[in-house]
Amino acid sequence: MEEKDLWMGKPFFFGFPSFTKYRITNQRLIIEKGVFTKITNEIELFRVRDIQVKRNLVERIFGFGDITVLSTDHMNSVILLKNIKKSVEVKDIIRNAVMEQRNIQRLEIDDIHQ
Secondary structure: OOOOEEEEOOOOOOOOOEEEEEEEEEEEEEEEOOOOEEEEEEHHHHEEEEEEEOOOOHHHHEEEEEEEEEEEOOOOOOOEEEEEEHHHHHHHHHHHHHHHHHHHHHHHHHHOOO
């Protein structure tokens, strides 16, 4: 299956530059940080256990929030996407992609066992 980008973004810091990039594909959640030294963390979406959005009053007024992703991955069991514009919509993108990827993974596992 071909990997497709579903969403890409950066933390919202009221116009200040950020050296963190977030990318959601139909298979993975990818976080890239740094300027001179790049650090990339990624997690396969079928490993996601839960998604939470936290938005205080100011964040709700300006339309952003933090998304916490809990996973079964030992290296990245908790992933925090900070200051995401339209955080509820982005959470829904992640959720839908996770459900789709789980269905695909089940089909592949079922095919192996037949």
